[in-house]
Amino acid sequence: MLLTVDFRLLTEGLAMVKKIAIIGAGNVGKVLGYALMKKGYPITGVVCRTDDSGKKAAHLLQCPVYPQPELASREAEIVFLTTPDRLIEDVCKLMAVRGGFRKGQVVLHTSGAHSSNILSSARREGAYVLSFHPLQSFPALEEGLSCLPGTFFAVEGDEESFPLAQDLVDTLQGKLLFIPTEMKELYHAAACIASNYLVSLTDIALQCFSVMDIPAEKAFEALSPLIFGTLHNIREIGPEKALTGPIARGDIPTIQAHLAKMKILLPELVSIYKQMGLYTAGLAVRKGTLERAEEDELKTLLQGGNHSGR
């Protein structure tokens, strides 16, 4: 039987399969590396700080472990610099000096805090640079792999690398979000507010319960339907419409009562309560349920004046 091969499809397929080096195979390096390897991207090598970590990553990603990053990256078409944030720029510079990059390679990092500009030493060697931040939390391999589908990847950097970024995101079943390079810090601040400050706000509410001698576990159980119900409402109708409570209703005596009690029992939390109250008053005005005059009264009570949610 004559075997017919569609060479166009074959070469298209090959063009997609790019070789990847992972410099810093920790949580993110392993999750992304493993997910991409399973979809056919060969891993040319990994580098870690410790031998033990390197061996485990090499076993997982079915590749050699190298003592020096420039050895792992030479064969690769895509270089993942997934070390801790504070090391990315220096590791990149070191690799550039030692000939670890070449023309046409794509060198990326996954930091949310830094822009692609910290990879300029690779750019000077002819590589295209990219910041490729998964807007997701990766505590460990299994959890990380399970939450990849639907994860947004914030991307900025050299335009020449954008088609590759799109391929990687598609392969990881994620979604792509382009952001301006000069706004990377603001983007990261937003991510920290949405995630870390939500955690802190929950902790503040738990502290109020602890004053009533309600254990944290019980308190969280009691608050959970409220927290998750609110998150659900935010997703369904957006923050403005999801806002309820005394500030949205203009119940100023209730806010006075909160403050009076907190000043006695939790004085250290009064200032954050006030700051959040000021912002919430602006949001309530936007929602249309708080009059300007009520907002002014609230501002006086909360001793702010300048900080509003508008």
Ligand SMILES: NC(=O)c1ccc[n+]([C@@H]2O[C@H](COP(=O)([O-])OP(=O)(O)OC[C@H]3O[C@@H](n4cnc5c(N)ncnc54)[C@H](OP(=O)(O)O)[C@@H]3O)[C@@H](O)[C@H]2O)c1
């Ligand atoms: N984890 C998350 O939830 C998350 C989410 C989004 C973005 N990110 C970003 O992803 C990047 C990696 O974070 P991560 O959480 O995966 O960090 P991590 O788990 O601490 O992994 C860092 C890896 O870098 C290795 N390493 C340290 N120094 C090195 C060096 N000089 N040369 C080569 N490798 C070195 C470490 O080796 P050892 O294992 O031997 O220590 C480790 O394997 C960061 O830019 C972070 O901001 C993380």
